[in-house]
Amino acid sequence: MARRALRNTSPRSPACSWQGLTGGALLLASALLRCASAAPPSGWSPPAPDTFPPGPLGEAVRHGHELVVHTDRYRGRFHGNGLTCQSCHLEAGRKAGAIPLWGAWGVYPRFREASGHVDRMTERIQACFRFSMNGVPPAPQSPDMVALESYAFWLARGLPIGEDPPGRRFLELPDPRHQPDRRRGKTIFQSGCSRCHGPAGQGLRTEHGYAFPPLWGSESFNFGASMHQLDVAAAFIYANMNQERGNRLSEQDAWDVAAFVNSHQRPQDPGFTRDVAHTRAQRHSGHRCLYGTWQDGQLLGEGVQPAPSPLPPQHEGRF
Ligand code: HEC
Ligand code: HEC
Structure with missing residues (x-):
């Protein structure tokens, strides 16, 4: 099937269906454009x-x-940490708009500014182990890595190789109207998130593991993870953590609650250099993230547990 034809499909995601109803043709067009990537x-x-x-x-x-x-x-x-790949790659990596693993298969190798070079799929998966899972990545040819790649290969069956399929990654949000406000975000968290993720963002741990994943603290993703960037977290939350009837988050709500979630301590950035200010300047400048800023009387990144798999000192890429 031609790629162009795939792109011109109408949106199917319920998260999008209302957006075009509020304005004129321009708004409708932009809504369709943004929504097109939330469906497979x-x-x-x-x-x-x-x-x-x-x-x-x-x-x-x-x-x-x-x-x-x-x-x-x-x-x-x-x-x-307390997460699984599925905590973010929802429905075992099948859900469009929730960073599906089938979306990734055909687009690597590709240049990533984050790493500063052409990444293979293996390296991209390793990055999620190092940052999102706060772990030690499996080696490229290890059975575990081969299995993960086989799974993505199988999920992507029938998709063209070499171009972004609709539904890859997540739907990006437009810039917030107001500076994200963590205090407003706290109220949203308490009314819309804490019943699953816990009042202190600690998640819900059962004897079989976490029923609901932690959002910050030592069991969460580390300061180097993509999810620590406010734009990534806000977009993920808006599209995927927004299903309560009568309690829909606005885009601004998603930015605010992302700012609240990401204004807490979590494990150290594996690319930590000599101190927090230096690490922020080296690795977090130009990001929308709060690493190295003072939040609620704490310097984010100061005195937190080190990453289990620090980046080698000569590593130039970010994440
Ligand atoms: C805390 C959330 C989180 C967890 C847990 C997580 N990831 Fe990710 N992952 C992300 C985000 C966010 C991105 C996309 C970043 C971007 O493109 O801006 C991503 C990207 C990827 C990509 C590339 C997607 C693409 O379309 O380019 C792959 C492959 C991937 N992750 C695999 C994994 C695997 C395998 C695991 C488990 C070992 C895992 N991830 C755990 C958040 C997570
Ligand atoms: C009904 C329960 C529920 C509610 C309410 C909920 N979540 Fe989640 N959330 C989950 C589950 C379950 C997952 C992991 C998906 C999986 O394991 O299948 C998750 C995953 C996440 C993740 C990615 C994984 C991680 O731990 O970092 C973030 C971020 C997140 N939720 C934020 C929020 C925010 C912010 C709100 C409130 C606006 C919210 N969630 C409301 C159940 C919920």
């Missing part, structure tokens, strides 16, 4: 869960799926 390509869907292929491919895919959904069972091996 028209006429395509990832293979149904539990339809793993037979043979050695099936074994690798099954193991990859297990790693995405139950990453926590591998705690200590390469996993270092």
Whole structure:
């Protein structure tokens, strides 16, 4: 199927359906443009869960799926916090607009400003282990890495290679009208998030692992993770944590609650240099993030636990 045809599909995501109704043609056009990337390509869907292929491919895919959904069972091996891949790559990496793993498969290798060079899929996955999982990445040819790549390969079955499919990554939000306000965000958190993520953002831990993942603190993603950037967190939250009937977040609400979530301490940036101010200047300038700023009487990044897998000192990329 031609790529152009895939792009021209109408949006299917419920998160988008109301947006075009409020204004004139321009607004409608921009709403459709922004929404187009929250749905998978028209006429395509990832293979149904539990339809793993037979043979050695099936074994690798099954193991990859297990790693995405139950990453926590591998705690200590390469996993270092209360999250699983699925905490952010929702529905085992299948959900469009929630950084689906099928969206990633066909677009690597690609140049990433974050790393400063052409990344292979392997390196991108390693980055999520190091930053989002606050862990130690598996080696490129290890069975675990091969399994994760096999799983993404299988999910992406039938998608063209070399271009971004609709639904890849997440829907970006426009710039906020007002400076994100963590105090307003706190009120939103208390009314809309804390019943699942806990009053102190600690998540809900059961004997089988976390039923709801932690949002900050030692069990969360570290200061180097993409989710620590306010624009990434706000967009993710707006699209994916916004399902309460009668309690919809506005775009500004999403920015504010993202600012609240990300104004707490969490594990150190693995690229930590000699101090917080230097690390902020080296690695966080130009980002929308609060690392190295004072929030509620604390300097973010000061006195926090070190990352289990620090970047080598010569590493020039960011994350
Ligand atoms: C705390 C949330 C979080 C967790 C947990 C997480 N990731 Fe990610 N991941 C992200 C975000 C956010 C991005 C996209 C960043 C961007 O493109 O701006 C991403 C990007 C990726 C990409 C590239 C996507 C693309 O389209 O380019 C892959 C592949 C990936 N992650 C794999 C994994 C795997 C495998 C795990 C588990 C070991 C994992 N991630 C855990 C947040 C997370
Ligand atoms: C009904 C329960 C529920 C509510 C309410 C909820 N979440 Fe979540 N949230 C989840 C679950 C469950 C996941 C992980 C998805 C999975 O494991 O399948 C998650 C994942 C996340 C993540 C990515 C993983 C992490 O821990 O960093 C963020 C960020 C997040 N939620 C923020 C919020 C914010 C902010 C709100 C309020 C606006 C909110 N959530 C409301 C259940 C909820």
